[in-house]
Amino acid sequence: MRGLWFKIIRLLRNHPHFQITLMTADRKAGQSIESVFPHLVTQDLPNLVAVKDADFSAVDAVFCCLPHGTTQEIIKSLPTNLKIVDLSADFRLQDIAEYEEWYGQPHKATALQKEAVYGLTEISRREIQSARLVANPGCYPTSVQLPLIPLIKSNLIEVRNIIIDSKSGVSGAGRGAKEANLYTEIAEGIHSYGITRHRHVPEIEQGLSEAANSKVTVSFTPHLMPMSRGMQSTIYVEMAPGVTTQDLKDHLGNYYEHEEFVVLLKNKEVPHTRHVRGSNYCLMNVFPDRIPGRAIIISVIDNLVKGASGQALQNLNLMMGIPENLGLDCLPLFP
Numbered sequence: 229m230r231g232l233w234f235k236i237i238r239l240l241r242n243h244p245h246f247q248i249t250l251m252t253a254d255r256k257a258g259q260s261i262e263s264v265f266p267h268l269v270t271q272d273l274p275n276l277v278a279v280k281d282a283d284f285s286a287v288d289a290v291f292c293c294l295p296h297g298t299t300q301e302i303i304k305s306l307p308t309n310l311k312i313v314d315l316s317a318d319f320r321l322q323d324i325a326e327y328e329e330w331y332g333q334p335h336k337a338t339a340l341q342k343e344a345v346y347g348l349t350e351i352s353r354r355e356i357q358s359a360r361l362v363a364n365p366g367c368y369p370t371s372v373q374l375p376l377i378p379l380i381k382s383n384l385i386e387v388r389n390i391i392i393d394s395k396s397g398v399s400g401a402g403r404g405a406k407e408a409n410l411y412t413e414i415a416e417g418i419h420s421y422g423i424t425r426h427r428h429v430p431e432i433e434q435g436l437s438e439a440a441n442s443k444v445t446v447s448f449t450p451h452l453m454p455m456s457r458g459m460q461s462t463i464y465v466e467m468a469p470g471v472t473t474q475d476l477k478d479h480l481g482n483y484y485e486h487e488e489f490v491v492l493l494k495n496k497e498v499p500h501t502r503h504v505r506g507s508n509y510c511l512m513n514v515f516p517d518r519i520p521g522r523a524i525i526i527s528v529i530d531n532l533v534k535g536a537s538g539q540a541l542q543n544l545n546l547m548m549g550i551p552e553n554l555g556l557d558c559l560p561l562f563p
């Protein structure tokens with residue numbers, strides 16, 4: 229288990245309006261939370277129960293942190309008055325055929341899929357406010373789409389030849405015991421994976437294509453880094469004729485001027501993953517390439533916060549009509 233829900237518990241601990249009344253599990257149903265996550269021993273939280281035994285009568289909203297595929301059927305069975313933020317990928321892709329192709333399984337809740345709103349908060353805030361079911365974006369797609377969508381919408385970059393090099397901390401791969409994630413396999417080296425076939429490709433292309441009003445394809449290569457959390461996307465783009473890197477910077481600066489969690493760095497400051505660790509911030513900046521007409525965009529997030537539980541809470545705040553930043557007011561952990 230990646231235990232995304234314990235990151236949500238950490239954020240909810242500081243939330244003035246939400247209270248945790250129910251927590252579900254599968255194999256660990258019946259256990260106390262501290263037997264699963266000993267660091268939560270100080271918290272007064274309910275024991276874990278199986279979904280089939282769960283009583284939702286005192287529940288207004290749910291964070292669904294289940295494996296892909298499992299989520300569809302479980303959400304279908306929940307009371308329809310619940311607001312739901314789903315952290316799996318089950319409702320992210322609007323095109324069911326594309327979901328089935330990339331996830332290798334039939335979609336079992338196609339009607340719910342039509343209702344779901346893709347929850348990239350700063351881009352789709354209005355739709356999220358009135359949604360009942362929000363599909364929380366993947367971590368890589370969050371780090372990539374936040375800088376690219378505003379630039380594509382304003383035709384400042386060409387949509388051909390977008391090259392994305394992303395790097396993630398190991399927590400993105402989950403808490404489950406896997407040989408590939410052993411310390412000796414990960415430490416003191418990096419490697420690429422999912423080359424040309426990572427399941428976040430269709431999610432990134434979906435968001436960029438919608439911004440461009442035409443089909444956009446990208447080259448995307450993720451890398452695993454020997455760090456527990458953090459994500460950087462380095463994105464190489466071709467600018468539209470006559471556009472400069474300063475134009476890209478000005479546009480992103482204006483677009484995110486009033487956003488609390490998305491920040492364009494000044495001058496030539498380089499975004500570092502260590503500067504967003506444990507926080508809901510996305511830091512970005514734009515640099516001129518040596519090749520005329522090209523620019524390099526760097527964005528960083530904490531994959532577990534803005535890339536998962538933080539954005540999920542930001543979305544639920546919006547859905548409940550309360551200030552978007554409640555519970556998210558945590559500074560990065562540094563050093």
Ligand SMILES: NC(=O)C1=CN([C@@H]2O[C@H](COP(=O)(O)OP(=O)(O)OC[C@H]3O[C@@H](n4cnc5c(N)ncnc54)[C@H](OP(=O)(O)O)[C@@H]3O)[C@@H](O)[C@H]2O)C=CC1
Pocket residue numbers: 229230231232233252253254255256257279292293294295296298314315316317364365366367400402403531535536537
């Ligand atoms: N950007 C984002 O929003 C991110 C989303 N994710 C996604 O979030 C989801 C949760 O991730 P992670 O914590 O690693 O997931 P896990 O695969 O470890 O499962 C998490 C929880 O689901 C429960 N569970 C598993 N199967 C069932 C079932 N059949 N019925 C009921 N409960 C079940 C588990 O219970 P038990 O342990 O008791 O068996 C556990 O509590 C995944 O879909 C993941 O891909 C992950 C990272 C980032």
Ligand SMILES: CC(=O)N[C@@H](CCC(=O)OP(=O)(O)O)C(=O)O
Pocket residue numbers: 315316317365366367368396397398399400401402450452
């Ligand atoms: C480092 C690592 O393995 N990262 C995960 C991506 C994070 C994630 O879980 O994304 P979803 O929300 O789409 O599941 C991976 O590449 O599969």
